[in-house]
Amino acid sequence: MGNSISSKSVTLKEAFNICPGEVISLVGAGGKTTLMSALAKELGNEKARIISTTTTKIFEWQACGDILVIEKDGSKILDELPRILAEYQHISLASEKLPIEGKLKGISPETIVNIAKSKQADYIIIEADGAGMKLIKAPNATEPVIPQNTTLVIAIIGIDALGVILNKENVFRPEIVTRLTGLPIGEVITAETIATLVTHSEGITKGSPPDARIIPVINKMDLIKDIGEAKNIAQKILELDSQRINSVVLCQLQSAKPLVDTVTGLKK
Numbered sequence: 001m002g003n004s005i006s007s008k009s010v011t012l013k014e015a016f017n018i019c020p021g022e023v024i025s026l027v028g029a030g031g032k033t034t035l036m037s038a039l040a041k042e043l044g045n046e047k048a049r050i051i052s053t054t055t056t057k058i059f060e061w062q063a064c065g066d067i068l069v070i071e072k073d074g075s076k077i078l079d080e081l082p083r084i085l086a087e088y089q090h091i092s093l094a095s096e097k098l099p100i101e102g103k104l105k106g107i108s109p110e111t112i113v114n115i116a117k118s119k120q121a122d123y124i125i126i127e128a129d130g131a132g133m134k135l136i137k138a139p140n141a142t143e144p145v146i147p148q149n150t151t152l153v154i155a156i157i158g159i160d161a162l163g164v165i166l167n168k169e170n171v172f173r174p175e176i177v178t179r180l181t182g183l184p185i186g187e188v189i190t191a192e193t194i195a196t197l198v199t200h201s202e203g204i205t206k207g208s209p210p211d212a213r214i215i216p217v218i219n220k221m222d223l224i225k226d227i228g229e230a231k232n233i234a235q236k237i238l239e240l241d242s243q244r245i246n247s248v249v250l251c252q253l254q255s256a257k258p259l260v261d262t263v264t265g266l267k268k
Contacts, residue, residue, distance in 0.1 A: 012042050015249050015259055023116050023124045025150040028204045029131030030158025031219035034253040036125050037064040040090050048122035049085050053093040054106035055145035056130050065092030074111035081120045109147035116149050136161035137172035139206055146207050153208045155198050155216045159230055160223050164189055195236035214244050221260045222252040234263035
């Protein structure tokens with residue numbers, strides 16, 4: 001298997017081949033909230049109706065919609081959506097405010113399935129796990145919480161995780177990273193470590209629906225001078241899982257031009 005580099009200037013929508021009706025779940029660490037906001041902004045330019053939410057927990061400041069709707073009852077959410085979407089193009093949904101300062105509890109995967117079936121929104125974007133504000137993560141037994149009607153899973157990795165020490169200061173659940181990758185605590189995270197976390201059956205994309213597309217994103221490209229480091233990670237991801245993953249997007253999501261490149265797998 002080889003790979004090619006696309007240097008064509010494209011939008012995020014084009015890079016991820018996003019179509020109306022998509023249910024998009026974001027997993028990993030290193031830019032989920034930023035990507036949610038960037039996608040919502042770009043798709044909103046088409047006057048699309050967008051719902052952003054989480055199936056776990058987020059800080060209230062991470063809710064990026066025109067309005068934040070907090071409602072525990074999924075049926076009430078469905079009843080109120082036509083009225084709210086008639087007034088606001090992009091809404092953020094949560095079920096409740098938590099005692100933890102500034103945090104929101106997300107809505108259930110079942111509610112997301114019902115919202116998608118109602119076809120009241122053009123796009124649904126979901127943060128499907130947390131990362132404790134760390135550079136990289138491994139999921140535990142209860143996450144990620146990816147709704148089974150998800151059509152696109154975007155696995156986010158920050159390039160700044162490459163070369164850091166595997167410890168609790170840098171990594172969310174470092175002991176699970178060790179179990180999945182074989183890298184001991186205290187050792188340096190390599191391209192192989194990152195690629196294994198993305199592609200392992202118990203790794204970042206664990207629980208992705210069988211029919212969902214999986215597209216990894218290497219973010220924070222503005223932090224490195226040598227794009228070859230990111231291309232190397234992308235190539236290793238494609239080599240480890242060429243069945244479900246056929247492209248890796250390179251981004252600098254906080255830039256005015258967020259898309260850097262796309263590495264695409266080519267079969268021999």
